[in-house]
Structure formats: C-alpha cells, structure tokens
Amino acid sequence: MFQKVLVIDEQPACAELAEKILAQQYPGAPVDILYAESGMDAFDRLQVALPELIILSDSLPDLTTEAILLRLAGDPLTAQIPVCLANASGEADALEDRYANLRKVVVSPMGRDAVSELLAKVVSAPRPVRGHTEGAAQDSSRVAFSGHTGFFHLQAALQMAHGDRLTGVLRIFIDRSPVELYVSKGRFVLATTRNHTLYCRESPVVLDMASLGQITEAQQGQSISGCPLFLYLGLKGLLPQEDVVPLIREHGHRLFATIWSAGRVPFEFERMENLPEFVAKFPASGDDADNWVLVSLRHSAMAELPLSLRIVETGSPVYTRRGSELVQRLRLTDHESRFAAGVNGAESLLSLAKRTAVDMKEAREMVFRFVTLGIMDYWTGLGLPGAALPSTRRRPTAV
Numbered sequence: 537m538f539q540k541v542l543v544i545d546e547q548p549a550c551a552e553l554a555e556k557i558l559a560q561q562y563p564g565a566p567v568d569i570l571y572a573e574s575g576m577d578a579f580d581r582l583q584v585a586l587p588e589l590i591i592l593s594d595s596l597p598d599l600t601t602e603a604i605l606l607r608l609a610g611d612p613l614t615a616q617i618p619v620c621l622a623n624a625s626g627e628a629d630a631l632e633d634r635y636a637n638l639r640k641v642v643v644s645p646m647g648r649d650a651v652s653e654l655l656a657k658v659v660s661a662p663r664p665v666r667g668h669t670e671g672a673a674q675d676s677s678r679v680a681f682s683g684h685t686g687f688f689h690l691q692a693a694l695q696m697a698h699g700d701r702l703t704g705v706l707r708i709f710i711d712r713s714p715v716e717l718y719v720s721k722g723r724f725v726l727a728t729t730r731n732h733t734l735y736c737r738e739s740p741v742v743l744d745m746a747s748l749g750q751i752t753e754a755q756q757g758q759s760i761s762g763c764p765l766f767l768y769l770g771l772k773g774l775l776p777q778e779d780v781v782p783l784i785r786e787h788g789h790r791l792f793a794t795i796w797s798a799g800r801v802p803f804e805f806e807r808m809e810n811l812p813e814f815v816a817k818f819p820a821s822g823d824d825a826d827n828w829v830l831v832s833l834r835h836s837a838m839a840e841l842p843l844s845l846r847i848v849e850t851g852s853p854v855y856t857r858r859g860s861e862l863v864q865r866l867r868l869t870d871h872e873s874r875f876a877a878g879v880n881g882a883e884s885l886l887s888l889a890k891r892t893a894v895d896m897k898e899a900r901e902m903v904f905r906f907v908t909l910g911i912m913d914y915w916t917g918l919g920l921p922g923a924a925l926p927s928t929r930r931r932p933t934a935v
C-alpha cells in the first residue's frame with residue numbers, strides 16, 4: 537500500500553519540495569504527494585484519497601484555516617488525519633487548543649528541514665491497510681486478476697478484461713468507496729461507485745422533474761447497490777429516457793477520470809456469472825480499452841493530478857516504439873489529430889503547441905492522455921521522463 541501526503545497551498549512550492557526530497561532521500565518510497573491549490577480542491581481530493589498527513593497553508597484563496605480544520609474534524613474518515621499547519625500569521629495558538637487534528641505548527645514558508653522531518657515520519661510509518669477491502673470480492677476464487685497502479689498501467693487491466701472477453705467488475709480501490717467498471721464479455725458497460733457525492737461531482741445536470749425526496753431516495757439506492765442515481769430516476773420516469781444512457785456514460789467516464797488524481801491504488805477483477813440487474817439491462821459500449829480510457833482521460837484536469845503526473849511546458853513529446861501505430865487506432869478529436877500529427881520528437885511542447893495552433897493548457901492535457909495510453913513519452917529539459925507512470929506495461933497478476 538502507498539502512503540499519501542496532501543499539500544494544500546495556493547503555491548506549489550511546498551509540494552514540489554516534498555517531491556524533490558522523496559526523490560533524493562527516499563528513492564522508490566511508496567509515498568504519493570497530492571496537491572490542492574485551494575480548500576475546495578482539497579476536499580475534492582479527499583473524496584478519492586485519504587492521506588496519512590495533510591500539510592496546510594494558512595493563506596488559501598477560498599477557505600479559512602479554521603473552516604478546513606472544522607470540516608476535517610466533522611468527517612469520521614478525515615477526523616484522525618494529522619494536520620501540519622504552515623503558519624504565516626502567527627495566530628495558530630488558539631486553533632491548536634480547539635482542534636485535536638492540528639498536530640504541528642511550523643513557520644511559513646516551510647524550509648527543507650521541516651518538510652524532510654515530516655516525510656521521514658510518513659516513510660517510516662507502517663503502511664496503511666484501511667479502506668481497501670470495502671467492496672472487494674468475498675470469494676477469492678472469483679478474482680480473475682489483481683494488481684496495483686504503482687506497478688501496472690491501469691489500462692492494462694482494461695485491455696486484459698477486453699481481450700479475454702471477461703464478464704464481471706473491475707474494482708479500483710480509491711478511498712471511501714471503490715470505482716466499479718462493469719464488463720460483459722469484454723465490452724465495457726458502465727462505471728459507478730457507491731459514493732454518490734463523487735459520482736455527481738461537478739455534474740451539470742438539473743433534476744427539475746424529481747423532488748428532493750426522490751433524489752435522496754436515488755442517492756441512498758446508489759450508496760447501497762451502486763446503481764447510478766440517473767438510472768434509478770430514469771426508471772421512475774423522472775428523467776427523459778433519451779438522456780439516461782448518455783448521462784450515465786458521461787458520468788461514468790468523469791468518475792473514472794478521478795482515479796488519476798488519487799495517486800497509486802490497487803485494483804482487482806471479479807468474475808461474475810450474472811451481472812447486477814441494473815447493469816445487465818444497460819447497453820454496453822462498443823469501444824475497445826484504449827478508446828474507452830481516452831474518453832475518460834478527456835475529463836482529467838491537469839490541476840487535479842499529482843505533481844509527478846503533470847506535464848510541464850519545457851519538455852518534448854516523442855512517440856514510443858509502437859506509439860505511431862497505436863495512435864492510428866484511436867478515435868481522436870480534430871485538435872488531437874492535428875497535435876498528434878505534428879509530433880516529431882525534435883521540438884519543445886511550447887513550439888509544437890504554437891505550430892499546431894493548440895492552446896498550451898490543452899496541449900499539456902493531450903500529452904498526458906497520450907503518455908498514459910503508452911503512445912508517447914515526455915522528456916523534460918533535464919532529460920528525464922515528465923510523468924511518473926509505471927515503467928512497465930506488463931499484464932496484471934492473474935489469479
């Protein structure tokens with residue numbers, strides 16, 4: 537299991553320093569540095585990852601330090617997470633008296649020694665075991681394969697399910713509740729979770745045909761069975777029928793995209809003779825594994841990713857050995873096609889984005905998608921890979 541540290545700070549300097557210290561002093565340590573630039577961003581991260589430590593700046597653009605500590609203390613799953621406050625105001629004494637989860641206060645900005653001391657405690661602590669058995673297969677003989685995204689690319693699991701024409705559910709064990717991707721004879725049906733808050737995060741849908749009581753009933757049903765609340769409301773006639781399938785597919789892809797913001801996580805595939813009724817009646821997608829993941833990756837925002845996965849502007853994208861072949865199989869947007877056709881391995885991302893008339897933010901996100909799919913590598917100005925994905929594309933462990 538991998539430990540996680542969440543840095544909440546408007547500026548990424550502390551998180552970047554933590555990444556450097558891990559690389560220099562603890563190479564290969566099973567620790568992920570997650571980063572949020574505001575209080576609300578932090579609570580989004582906490583929907584998918586429960587860290588062993590939170591480093592909190594007292595100078596955020598949205599929420600006060602006390603508001604964050606109070607909300608953390610009010611959630612049973614976050615109340616025991618130790619918080620280290622980087623304090624610039626000098627007014628932390630009263631907060632230490634009121635909040636048991638505030639374990640340490642240091643002067644802001646944090647220096648190398650302070651960050652190193654905190655990381656040393658995380659690295660030396662016993663690895664966490666909580667949270668990752670919820671929803672797991674009760675009968676281990678039904679587990680077709682299992683693995684961990686610290687060692688295997690996640691799409692390798694999808695490729696295995698698709699290529700072997702498996703029927704069952706791929707569970708990715710992010711914290712709180714796993715993401716579940718149901719598969720029927722190798723075809724991807726829908727992705728869901730029992731965490732309806734995460735499922736509907738940033739949803740643009742207005743449920744004007746349903747009452748508050750009906751929405752609450754649908755949320756409760758999803759928290760028990762995983763049946764997407766939009767499917768439940770559609771069966772009750774509270775959503776236009778023509779909207780139900782597109783809504784569930786879009787929200788499933790949005791949900792799956794959050795996995796990349798959670799750090800490295802375990803997964804397993806459970807074979808099923810009979811899928812749940814709400815899954816069995818839902819039309820499966822015709823996408824293969826890479827195209828299904830690509831649609832999901834389009835919902836991944838660079839600002840939500842761990843710093844180690846973010847694409848910096850100073851690097852150069854280059855095709856992998858089979859990348860130019862693999863990219864031909866993808867259903868790309870016009871912008872993706874133009875950008876992919878322009879990659880020659882000899883120019884910087886800044887130059888490439890300008891030449892292909894692609895916005896830099898979009899260019900960085902496209903490179904992340906192609907790197908994640910194994911189509912491209914990304915080399916920084918230091919001659920190092922620009923995204924910390926596993927170095928192997930082996931299949932997960934068959935059971």
